[in-house]
Amino acid sequence: MTSLHFAEMEKKERKIMVAVDESQESMHALSWCITNLISETNKLVLLYVRPPSAFYSLDAAGYNFSSDVVDAMEKYSMHLANSVMERAEAVCRDLNATNINMERVVGVGHAKNVICSAVKKLEADTLVMGTHGYGFFKRALLGSVSDHCAKHAKCPVVIVKQP
Amino acid sequence: MTSLHFAEMEKKERKIMVAVDESQESMHALSWCITNLISETNKLVLLYVRPPSAFYSLDAAGYNFSSDVVDAMEKYSMHLANSVMERAEAVCRDLNATNINMERVVGVGHAKNVICSAVKKLEADTLVMGTHGYGFFKRALLGSVSDHCAKHAKCPVVIVKQP
Numbered sequence: 001m002t003s004l005h006f007a008e009m010e011k012k013e014r015k016i017m018v019a020v021d022e023s024q025e026s027m028h029a030l031s032w033c034i035t036n037l038i039s040e041t042n043k044l045v046l047l048y049v050r051p052p053s054a055f056y057s058l059d060a061a062g063y064n065f066s067s068d069v070v071d072a073m074e075k076y077s078m079h080l081a082n083s084v085m086e087r088a089e090a091v092c093r094d095l096n097a098t099n100i101n102m103e104r105v106v107g108v109g110h111a112k113n114v115i116c117s118a119v120k121k122l123e124a125d126t127l128v129m130g131t132h133g134y135g136f137f138k139r140a141l142l143g144s145v146s147d148h149c150a151k152h153a154k155c156p157v158v159i160v161k162q163p
Numbered sequence: 164m165t166s167l168h169f170a171e172m173e174k175k176e177r178k179i180m181v182a183v184d185e186s187q188e189s190m191h192a193l194s195w196c197i198t199n200l201i202s203e204t205n206k207l208v209l210l211y212v213r214p215p216s217a218f219y220s221l222d223a224a225g226y227n228f229s230s231d232v233v234d235a236m237e238k239y240s241m242h243l244a245n246s247v248m249e250r251a252e253a254v255c256r257d258l259n260a261t262n263i264n265m266e267r268v269v270g271v272g273h274a275k276n277v278i279c280s281a282v283k284k285l286e287a288d289t290l291v292m293g294t295h296g297y298g299f300f301k302r303a304l305l306g307s308v309s310d311h312c313a314k315h316a317k318c319p320v321v322i323v324k325q326p
Contacts, residue, residue: 014199032319036177036200036289126199131313150294150313150322156195160319 017045017124019115019149020088022080025130027091029160033128034097037158043101044092047118048084049111050077081106112148119153128158180208180287182278182312183251185243188293190254192323196291197260200321206264207255210281211247212274213240244269275311282316291321 018033020026030046038044085104092100105122107114119127131146150157181196183189193209201207248267255263268285270277282290294309313320 029319036319146313147310150309154324156192156199156321156323158319158321159313161317 014042014125015045015123016042016126016128017047017119017122018088019047019049019111019127019129019145020084021048021111022084023130023132025132025160025162027087027130028162029128029130029158030088030091031095032160033158034092034095034100037126037128038097038100040101043103045103045105045122045124046085046088047105047107047115048081049114050081050106050108052109112145112152115145115149116153119149119155124155126156126158127153128160130160130162177205177288178208178286179205179289179291180210180282180285181251182210182212182274182290182292182308183247184211184274185247186293186295188295188323188325190250190293191325192291192293192321193251193254194258195323196321197255197258197263200289200291201260201263203264206266208266208268208285208287209248209251210268210270210278211244212270212272212277213244215272275308275315278308278312279315279317282312282318287318289319289321290316291323293323293325 016033016037018026018030020030033044085106089102092098092102105118107118115127115129118124127149129146129149131144146157146159150159179196179200181189181193183193196207248269252265255261255265268281270281278290278292281287290312292309292312294307309320309322313322
């Protein structure tokens, strides 16, 4: 605790939000965060965004999905959320970060909007996210969630690329 | 040193590069970095980018600038670099970060290219930069240095917005 003193003095409890999804990139961003940003005065918020539900989607024949199909998709989506959260917690365990102050949050909607709203609502101090190495066309088509959040989230944003 | 143990174990000497310029935003990014990222195992690299020199520029009448004018511009640009570095060091002092392991680097060229090259050449582990809150037209015209670096720098990039 010599030269670190200045930083320690300034540190209050900070909320670090990590956006996690099925990708390897987001797990890499999480481990970067644990290794570089998280300390005992911080709280880690794991945010997973489920896609908007399919109530208004149409099947191939132009009919609404039956409620059975919608239910099955909901169930699958919740299962996916749990599986991502469990994978994220495994990453924490692998880095011996077991006694971390952690919260799981699951949002529903379009990732870029939900992430920016969650930053505001939960008053996150820093947002950490991975970035998919999409090529030119896919990026042009889909836009980039990390680009959007870097511009619009109301806190510093860390973009972690897969090495 | 309780729950921090996991992170400390993982930490080697890391190089944190902060791109500084005349803007308040970049000084805010520097103080975020000192408060959140810098520890005694890290090295802080302050990078300032001077614009490319004016040898090929033309004055209003279409002539090359005289060597006197070029010299004066060079001198002014070096003076500006020094003044930004001094301001950055004042920010460190204000946060009591006086015994930080620090290096000053001045590059010449277009900011977005120089910053990405410097990350690669100096093997920075993290790049921290502010972002100018340009409006739509200025951003479309100038492009955004931080956008470019977030995409192309070969390390995690922290984009710190002025609150």
